[in-house]
Amino acid sequence: MELLQKISIETFTETFKKQNSAENMKAYLEKAFNLKQLDTELSNSSSAFYFIYANEDIAGYLKLNVNDAQTEKMDNHSLEIERIYVREKHRKQGLGKYLINKAIETATAQNKEKIWIGVWEKNESAIAFYTKLGFVQTGAHSFQMGDEQQIDFIMVKSLI
Numbered sequence: 001m002e003l004l005q006k007i008s009i010e011t012f013t014e015t016f017k018k019q020n021s022a023e024n025m026k027a028y029l030e031k032a033f034n035l036k037q038l039d040t041e042l043s044n045s046s047s048a049f050y051f052i053y054a055n056e057d058i059a060g061y062l063k064l065n066v067n068d069a070q071t072e073k074m075d076n077h078s079l080e081i082e083r084i085y086v087r088e089k090h091r092k093q094g095l096g097k098y099l100i101n102k103a104i105e106t107a108t109a110q111n112k113e114k115i116w117i118g119v120w121e122k123n124e125s126a127i128a129f130y131t132k133l134g135f136v137q138t139g140a141h142s143f144q145m146g147d148e149q150q151i152d153f154i155m156v157k158s159l160i
Contacts, residue, residue: 007061008033011085024146044069052095060086062099077113113160118152130155
């Protein structure tokens with residue numbers, strides 16, 4: 001669990017620290033990645049975590065949700081990619097695409113018809129990445145970052 005906490009804090013910080021205040025980052029990290037919260041997430045049978053390694057170095061991770069574990073009310077034919085992060089030093093090596101393919105493989109094995117992800121509206125590189133892989137924006141939802149309410153685009157990829 002400590003490894004999950006470490007990689008979660010590191011990758012989230014690398015990805016978002018430049019666009020958010022230190023106070024909001026600290027508040028979010030303490031809430032989202034404390035050991036009690038991670039233990040609750042790990043023990044949820046409707047969620048799954050996957051680590052990816054590059055040359056025996058942990059390079060990133062993926063968190064998938066189905067059923068009631070999804071962060072938005074979706075039908076039972078959906079699988080959510082709640083978190084997909086690759087450490088900065090391992091980016092641009094195809095690992096993100098590999099993790100997306102793992103999500104598709106998992107969804108297909110569970111007879112899901114679509115996968116979806118919430119992407120911060122200001123994360124242009126991520127939006128471009130998902131669009132290139134066939135995801136389409138279908139809506140939006142709020143994401144609380146400390147005391148700031150942000151908007152995530154809901155991006156969906158059909159698997160049928």
